[in-house]
Amino acid sequence: MQDLVEAMANMKEEEALQIVDEMLEKGENPNHILDLTSEAMRVVGERYQDGTYFLPELIMSGEMVKKIGEQLKPHLAARQDQAKKLGTVVLGTVRGDIHDIGKDIVGFMLEVNGFEVVDLGIDQPEEAFVQAVREHHPHVLALSGFLSVAFDSMKSTVEEVDAAGLRQDLKVIIGGGQMDETVRKYTGADAYGDDAMAAVAFAKKSVGVN
Amino acid sequence: MAEKPWADMTADEKRAWRIDRWRNPPIEFKSPEAEADYKARLDRLIAALEMRVPDRVPVSLNTGFWPALSAGLTPYESMNDPARARKAWIDFNSRFQPDAMSDPVHYTMPGAMFEALDYKLYSWPGHGVAKEGSYQYAEKEWMLPEDYDHLISDPSDYMLRVYLPRTAGAFAGFSQLSSLFDFIELPFVSGHLGGWGSPEMLAGLERLGEAGRLRNAWWNETAVPVIEKLISLGFPSYRSCGTKAPFDILGDTLRGTKGLIMDMFRRPDKVLAACERLVQVAVDWPLKRPVGPATPVVFIPLHKGADGFMSDEQFRTFYWPSLRKMLIGLIDEGMIPFCFAEGRYNARLEAIMDLPKGKTVWLFDQSDMARAKETIGTVACLEGNMPLSLLYAGTPQEVAAHTRNLIDVAGAGGGYILDIGAVADEGNDENLAEMIKTAKEYGVY
Numbered sequence: 001m002q003d004l005v006e007a008m009a010n011m012k013e014e015e016a017l018q019i020v021d022e023m024l025e026k027g028e029n030p031n032h033i034l035d036l037t038s039e040a041m042r043v044v045g046e047r048y049q050d051g052t053y054f055l056p057e058l059i060m061s062g063e064m065v066k067k068i069g070e071q072l073k074p075h076l077a078a079r080q081d082q083a084k085k086l087g088t089v090v091l092g093t094v095r096g097d098i099h100d101i102g103k104d105i106v107g108f109m110l111e112v113n114g115f116e117v118v119d120l121g122i123d124q125p126e127e128a129f130v131q132a133v134r135e136h137h138p139h140v141l142a143l144s145g146f147l148s149v150a151f152d153s154m155k156s157t158v159e160e161v162d163a164a165g166l167r168q169d170l171k172v173i174i175g176g177g178q179m180d181e182t183v184r185k186y187t188g189a190d191a192y193g194d195d196a197m198a199a200v201a202f203a204k205k206s207v208g209v210n
Numbered sequence: 211m212a213e214k215p216w217a218d219m220t221a222d223e224k225r226a227w228r229i230d231r232w233r234n235p236p237i238e239f240k241s242p243e244a245e246a247d248y249k250a251r252l253d254r255l256i257a258a259l260e261m262r263v264p265d266r267v268p269v270s271l272n273t274g275f276w277p278a279l280s281a282g283l284t285p286y287e288s289m290n291d292p293a294r295a296r297k298a299w300i301d302f303n304s305r306f307q308p309d310a311m312s313d314p315v316h317y318t319m320p321g322a323m324f325e326a327l328d329y330k331l332y333s334w335p336g337h338g339v340a341k342e343g344s345y346q347y348a349e350k351e352w353m354l355p356e357d358y359d360h361l362i363s364d365p366s367d368y369m370l371r372v373y374l375p376r377t378a379g380a381f382a383g384f385s386q387l388s389s390l391f392d393f394i395e396l397p398f399v400s401g402h403l404g405g406w407g408s409p410e411m412l413a414g415l416e417r418l419g420e421a422g423r424l425r426n427a428w429w430n431e432t433a434v435p436v437i438e439k440l441i442s443l444g445f446p447s448y449r450s451c452g453t454k455a456p457f458d459i460l461g462d463t464l465r466g467t468k469g470l471i472m473d474m475f476r477r478p479d480k481v482l483a484a485c486e487r488l489v490q491v492a493v494d495w496p497l498k499r500p501v502g503p504a505t506p507v508v509f510i511p512l513h514k515g516a517d518g519f520m521s522d523e524q525f526r527t528f529y530w531p532s533l534r535k536m537l538i539g540l541i542d543e544g545m546i547p548f549c550f551a552e553g554r555y556n557a558r559l560e561a562i563m564d565l566p567k568g569k570t571v572w573l574f575d576q577s578d579m580a581r582a583k584e585t586i587g588t589v590a591c592l593e594g595n596m597p598l599s600l601l602y603a604g605t606p607q608e609v610a611a612h613t614r615n616l617i618d619v620a621g622a623g624g625g626y627i628l629d630i631g632a633v634a635d636e637g638n639d640e641n642l643a644e645m646i647k648t649a650k651e652y653g654v655y
Contacts (some may be wrong), residue, residue, distance in 0.1 A: 056471045056519075060471060096342075098346050099346075147344060149342075149635070
């Protein structure tokens with residue numbers, strides 16, 4: 001494994017930042033460095049999926065990517081060659097709920113697994129989800145919520161997406177806090193997820209990938 | 211029991227003293243029947259807490275604003291209309307007849323009190339959250355990474371002069387104070403007092419006074435009348451004070467989730483030193499106060515050690531050692547730690563078994579209760595596990611079936627208290643009634 005990938009995947013922050021500095025000094029193509037960080041995130045994602053890593057490593061690696069991004073920014077020309085995405089997911093925490101940690105993990109895991117993620121943020125009203133679905137034509141709408149107040153917000157969000165005629169090619173998954181099969185039925189969602197891996201599996205199934 | 215000096219008492223003697231106080235509250239019962247009900251309910255709870263077999267599975271209700279909503283009040287209204295709030299909580303308990311009272315203490319404080327403080331850690335109904343909503347914490351790094359040494363060297367000084375000024379506007383002036391040790395020598399006092407006379411401090415003290423007045427008005431108008439009335443009707447108080455795991459003190463409202471997670475990689479030694487330093491602080495927190503706790507049950511919400519938040523190794527390194535020490539410290543003071551394991555705790559059930567038998571109670575939210583019974587259930591009372599989702603959106607038949615299953619699995623051989631897995635701000639009254647009815651019929655030993 002490349003040094004940078006290994007340092008990042010093993011949570012060696014200082015080492016990773018130093019390697020990036022050295023690579024830049026040697027005139028390494030910053031786009032190549034960026035590819036290595038993506039590779040490292042893929043490794044972190046795998047380790048999360050196999051139960052070696054947990055929330056701390058996801059947050060820490062996200063922070064490393066941010067810092068490396070800052071290091072690279074002055075060297076980076078605009079890049080057009082985005083890899084082909086598996087599909088698009090619109091994600092957000094529903095109205096009345098301001099929790100974001102669970103939502104962010106789901107977003108992270110979807111991204112490292114090849115999805116384009118449109119993250120609307122927290123406390124999002126029904127209209128915001130309807131608008132985002134209309135605009136981005138996602139394969140999956142992922143609704144996050146921690147509190148019981150989210151039960152009704154999820155239900156009304158699903159209803160409004162339905163009423164706007166946007167449900168035909170769209171799969172809806174809910175997750176977070178108290179979400180389970182009882183709440184799934186109540187909200188009219190297609191699935192609920194216990195964790196970020198469930199969201200990834202659902203999104204893959206929704207676009208016909210294993 | 212001959213009255214020994216507190217310091218000479220064993221943990222069991224302290225606990226017996228506290229339980230005796232709990233059994234004999236300084237309140238007149240409405241009738242001999244109410245008194246008999248009180249004692250029967252309390253004995254049922256205590257038997258379960260001590261892992262003995264009570265006459266039937268006791269029922270406690272982990273409610274938040276549910277009693278308010280059940281009475282047609284929004285959370286906001288219950289915080290601002292003492293008469294209706296009182297009636298809501300008294301009616302709720304009278305109607306559902308739990309073995310431990312659902313009290314309004316943590317849910318009906320007036321928003322104006324927090325507004326006077328300019329309290330920044332939370333949003334509350336009518337202030338950053340809709341009037342129909344519940345409290346929500348505003349995640350942020352309130353304590354900075356460079357603050358560790360101050361916190362570790364002198365936690366209370368750190369709180370007073372750094373943390374409070376950041377987190378509540380009324381304390382802003384406290385950032386200009388010098389050390390309180392100035393007071394131990396006359397010549398130093400004059401220098402110190404400058405900080406107390408600053409315009410910012412004087413304005414802040416007025417706001418603090420106002421917050422205190424609002425608190426006392428609420429306490430006397432809402433909290434005390436409800437608690438006294440419910441005790442007089444035969445409903446024991448249950449959890450009367452609280453504390454937190456050292457790692458959660460740091461991770462919830464000081465460093466924040468993200469901040470503390472970074473620290474686990476960037477400065478693990480500081481994290482461990484801070485957790486260690488906070489052990490005794492967390493033990494003293496519920497105990498060293500002008501009036502001691504009315505019951506021995508100390509509420510401890512557990513957050514950052516749940517499944518998914520960290521690995522087993524990280525749990526055993528960062529989370530559990532200081533929490534365990536704190537629990538032992540509370541047990542040594544005759545308290546009964548009530549650990550509320552929010553979310554899922556399936557990966558922790560073995561690690562947390564390292565506790566003296568029959569001294570703690572664990573309320574599980576979504577953990578596997580069969581496994582909990584085989585593991586932590588062999589050394590501690592179990593509680594909870596009725597899914598909030600089921601009470602909210604299930605049918606009475608589903609609720610009854612789940613209740614019977616919990617009684618069979620977790621209630622086998624005693625040591626179990628039926629309760630809602632998560633703090634319930636709302637739900638279906640019919641389902642709650644069904645849960646309690648099932649426990650009272652099917653839960654008889």
